Amino acid sequence: MQINKTYKFWFCTGSQDLYGDECLRKVAEHSAKIVEALNASNKIDYEIVLKPTLISQASIRQTFNDANNDPECAGVITWCHTFSPAKMWILGLKEFQKPLCHLHTQFNEEIPYDTIDMDFMNENQSAHGDREYGHIVSRMGIEREIIVGHWANETVQARIGTWMTTAIGVIESSHIRVCRFGDNMNNVAVTEGDKVEAQIKFGWEIDHYCVNDVVEYVDAVSEADVNALVEEYYSKYKIIDDGRDAAEFRKHVAVQAQQEIGIEKFLVENNYQAVVTHFGMLGGLKQLPGLAIQRLMEKGYGFGAEGDWKVAAMVRLMKLMTANKKDAKGSSLMEDYTYNLVPGKEGILQAHMLEVCPSCAEGDISMRVCPLSMGNREDPARLVFTSKTGPAIATSLVDLGNRFRLIINAVDCKKVEKPMPKLPVGTAYWTPKPDFATGCEAWILAGGAHHTAFSYDLTVDQMVSWANYMGIESIVIDENTNIRDFKKELKLNSVYYK
Ligand code: MN
Numbered sequence: 001m002q003i004n005k006t007y008k009f010w011f012c013t014g015s016q017d018l019y020g021d022e023c024l025r026k027v028a029e030h031s032a033k034i035v036e037a038l039n040a041s042n043k044i045d046y047e048i049v050l051k052p053t054l055i056s057q058a059s060i061r062q063t064f065n066d067a068n069n070d071p072e073c074a075g076v077i078t079w080c081h082t083f084s085p086a087k088m089w090i091l092g093l094k095e096f097q098k099p100l101c102h103l104h105t106q107f108n109e110e111i112p113y114d115t116i117d118m119d120f121m122n123e124n125q126s127a128h129g130d131r132e133y134g135h136i137v138s139r140m141g142i143e144r145e146i147i148v149g150h151w152a153n154e155t156v157q158a159r160i161g162t163w164m165t166t167a168i169g170v171i172e173s174s175h176i177r178v179c180r181f182g183d184n185m186n187n188v189a190v191t192e193g194d195k196v197e198a199q200i201k202f203g204w205e206i207d208h209y210c211v212n213d214v215v216e217y218v219d220a221v222s223e224a225d226v227n228a229l230v231e232e233y234y235s236k237y238k239i240i241d242d243g244r245d246a247a248e249f250r251k252h253v254a255v256q257a258q259q260e261i262g263i264e265k266f267l268v269e270n271n272y273q274a275v276v277t278h279f280g281m282l283g284g285l286k287q288l289p290g291l292a293i294q295r296l297m298e299k300g301y302g303f304g305a306e307g308d309w310k311v312a313a314m315v316r317l318m319k320l321m322t323a324n325k326k327d328a329k330g331s332s333l334m335e336d337y338t339y340n341l342v343p344g345k346e347g348i349l350q351a352h353m354l355e356v357c358p359s360c361a362e363g364d365i366s367m368r369v370c371p372l373s374m375g376n377r378e379d380p381a382r383l384v385f386t387s388k389t390g391p392a393i394a395t396s397l398v399d400l401g402n403r404f405r406l407i408i409n410a411v412d413c414k415k416v417e418k419p420m421p422k423l424p425v426g427t428a429y430w431t432p433k434p435d436f437a438t439g440c441e442a443w444i445l446a447g448g449a450h451h452t453a454f455s456y457d458l459t460v461d462q463m464v465s466w467a468n469y470m471g472i473e474s475i476v477i478d479e480n481t482n483i484r485d486f487k488k489e490l491k492l493n494s495v496y497y498k
Helices: 021-040 057-069 086-095 118-123 126-139 154-173 195-202 211-219 223-236 246-269 291-299 309-321 436-445 460-470 483-496
Strands: 008-014 047-050 073-080 100-104 145-148 177-181 205-209 274-276 302-304 331-340 347-351 361-369 381-387 390-399 404-413 428-432 451-455 473-477
Touching (some): 057 086, 100 154, 154 309, 177 211, 177 309, 195 309, 205 211, 223 246, 246 291, 246 381, 274 309, 390 428, 404 436, 473 483
Parallel strands (some): 100 145, 404 473
Antiparallel strands (some): 331 451, 347 428, 361 381, 404 428
């Protein structure tokens, strides 16, 4: 499945015709140099395209509408080199529908003390023009990223790169289609939600099928295709047989290979990029898809368990946002399972029944076949591993009845102290920020779920920014969180987002 699209970003410089042709020629020349430098930066993964300098209401409106209509354009970066009267921008901004970035920069880094005169001042006045432009964007209530600093500065370039990732999330969100096999697990509250509102806010299409619709695809997979994939599994993963007969073990693994091929064929033919299963609604499936779903997640599909379509869409979103990232560490559905409460070593062991994405794995990945304590199917094959260490984010999108809230927790991933030989699932282990007790208290206060969409490669700020573009509430639990202020923020948000 292709998840890398060729996205580009447009660079639009604002000015006006008051300054004369010579000044406008320099404005265009400076803009070209800036764009050239940004495109050469290793902090920026997407191409930036320079557009002609915007000096009139008509050209501004036309450019923003062209950006809307260009499927390759994922956002527009604006900068006012000189003064650009902001009433000219109103109609263009009003009609613009893609992520906006305001690069508040200046061509020269230093004041040219010896030569500066009023001509120089009039030509290099973004300190002045960008405030006029910023005013109208604020007055119109348009969400945008403002990045301040010299364009050659690596921190500035890194922030542009970071914003681009968020912009891809904004643009790609409306292409996510989630396929639900069965419904949400009965009586569970937090995996439920308003699918109509999700389509309005995020653009997600969330459909449902009878699980036996996919069983037909699974049953139709040829034995030769299954055998070839099983061979691939055996070449790629270690075997922990738990004393099972080798032929019987292989038969169980083959069921997952058949499911991987069948489910993916169904998703491709019906244009879905995320999938939801439920261990209690397996129809004609012989095993709960475990290894099969783990492999599909690794290929870039979103996944949610027990009907959790919100997590499925969020995992897919994270995979899209990080698709271009070099050395990405991984993303997955995770589930808060069990605690270590030993003072000084507190943490949450993350796993699921089976379905943790191997993109997060560090070290060996093994195959095991073990009973599932729930449901009434064959013992499913699954991939078993422990996950990478380092900073990461765990997110939970919850439906509060009148709105969505995205909870974003910065977490510190660690290795568990000792091996867990009897635990036959992929796991991760982390301590939430700011500390275990505060992190868990804040998470529960915010109504966060037990399922999360997890990423090593995205930041708290990127997800906050994404939520802002989507027009939904976000709340952060990180090193700055304290419970008194957190409770106040929840109360204030409940007024603002009503
Ligand atoms: Mn679960």
